[in-house]
Amino acid sequence: MFFVALSLLACTQLSEPQARMAFLRDTLARDNAIWLNRDPELLEEKYEKMADDPFDFMRGASLFFYSDLARPDPRRSQTQFLTVPAASSILLAGDPHPENIGTCLPGQEPDVGDTPLPLIFEVQDLDGSGFGPYLLDVRRGALGMALLADSLKDCDCVIPMVQSFVSGYVTEIQNTSVDTSTACSDTQGAVVARLCEKATTDAPQFLTEIVDYSGDTPQFLLDTSLDKKGKGILALRPEEAQQLNRLLHHWTRQPLDFRVLAEARRFGVGVASFPAVRYVVLWDHGDPKPDDDHLLSLREVIDPPSPPGRGSTVPVLFDSNAARIEQVAWMLWSRPDADIHMAGISDGSSTFKITTWSGWFQGFDHQDIQDDWLEGLYQIEDLTAYAAMMGKVLADTHAHGITAEGAPALPTLVEDIHSQNEAFIEERLFDATNDLQQLYVDYNLFQEALDLYGPLLGVDTLVDDSTR
């Protein structure tokens, strides 16, 4: 009887695409469990956004990327790096895709008429940061660059852009001194210049596009109903207002004479964190005129995905998620005041991140780059210069960080790459082209899964049913 059953078991098998789709659905369900149980409608919108664009799919599926890398499959490409033990426990940026690196305005945000400091580039969102192999950040950044390059019509620039990105990374690792910042300059090509220009021109009118100053007191311009993409600003519900008050009350580094003028909830932003709770606050220092008015964003942050490749499990090394958010930014940014309001605040089991919300802080948008490319605004040299700058910013980010032992990360990175720049670039290029092809396969499987199983990938049965 046992042997008959054994032979029956051996015959059952899903096809490879079916098996991969199942793996994808399970991983996404695990990654989004918190939203699934709390805001399934917002999770549906997140999945819809991921299904609309392979770039958004990549952004929303980082845990799947990590989980796939960790599968014990001998067909995976092998690295000749990661030979230094500490190289497996570097403080990572988390998800350094092209839209996650953008401009920051160090120091105090200027009031109307003040002259701002020069803009610098940083990894803006460090929510996925934790300790792990530095190669993961480089690999994920290279995949994002390859995907962006591949989306540019008739560009044929995957290889030059990825090469420039990785070359920018290793060159900076060999040369960097950890006090460097990458500022907006004329030598970074038209792609970078355009973002710097956008930040400078958008910032002055940023407030007036969001706030209505026609009445006695300023108010956010609310959307009475959210658009089809679920994007917009809505009035707070009572419980949301209470939570926001608690968060602001516990914000220990409030600016002098901090005064709240208006509050609201913001929807439809981001991809991976699309369903996260977001609040926006209009505040000033007490001047009745709007010249000193500024905006804050408060966004819920969950646990980062656990990256593979750390050998044994690495325990968390920060006191709390709120401490992680703050300390990681202070360590990894080239200047701790890259966003002077950055703070992490706990509210029960939830954690929120406070950041400045202003036109000075701009991120690259893959669709803008695609449109500008179609309009002929860029040459391939602009794209490679942009990619090299992104690689440099990632290298500076790593260089500012530490190993899990608390030592500076840079010597470990230099030792691990040990001047084998060409081999490093070649290996990353090989991985990026393979990862790109795999991403398209997975993107198609994701779309098929939504068609087959519905907007929540068939996990509806797990919602609000604690007895199962």
Added chain:
Amino acid sequence: MTFDTDVSSWVALDVAGRMGLTLPDTGISRGLSLPRARAAGGLYWEDWASAQLACSMVRSGGNAGYIGVDGEALVPEVQIAEARGHLPWGLMAGAGLVADPWVAPGDRAWGLRAIAPTFAEYAGWMDSSDMGGWLGWQTASQKLALRLDLSAGEGARYRERNEGKDLALSMALAPLVDPEMFNLDLYIKNGSRGLGLVRDHRAGLRIYGTAGPIDWGAEGLLAWGIGGDAERQPLAGSLWLQAHPFGPLLFYTRIDHATESFGEAEARTQTLFAGAGVELPDAQQHPLQLVAGYTHQRVGDAVAEIAGSAIQQNTDILFLQLSVSLSSCGADCASNALFGS
């Protein structure tokens, strides 16, 4: 609270603390740990009904998460919550969160759960319990036992995720006059896991016994699908020996070997456990164990989480562990390999 006089009870506690050194040192202190903290108890009503509850300790928030309970405090996790009926003709039935019929007997056969779980649990191939029910039968001599399990297939930590049910058939045989000398376990499971109803089948064979001062055992486990990944189809074997040469001395060693095939490529993982210690007050009754142990894990290039990474291919752990295992029912708690308490 008072009980009917026909109700009897048992409790058991297993606790172990460890101080260790892990190499290569990636800069993370993993020196102090709690490899085992489990509390179990049960009530019997004559020979007809019983219920048991077992909890182990887990770190809330996991080992890499911050969203926990009161920080990342250790919290009890229900491992077994089982209602059991004892029927005529040697039949038994259980339902609830029940112990896995391969993992739990394996723990009893290996005997050093506080040092390491048996291969299936250690490698993450199987969970120690699952939501479901079972029907069992054993001969009056207890030399043969059969058990049929129907379960959700997601383990104790997850709710049911698909319409499929796991069906497992297990057999425990002790053919010799002295049942401790030789035992044979057979196990086969047709299972599914996760939203995608991914295959999660297992087939296992285990032999174990006692020869003088030596406890020995060997098992093989074949899997089709691991952790929701249908493409994995590994085979594993495990061999172990425990020696109690004289007095309170204990020596143990175990070798696990797993092989996975992907097309023409193969991936291998080997783990060696070895150690020596004392069991007090003696080898027969030994609630207290002090063990100095060594664990070496070698994964092939392809199995390392980052393929090719040299520093992930060899891990060595040296440790000193103090364990206490106390039970009010002694050997009766494990009266039968398949049914346990």
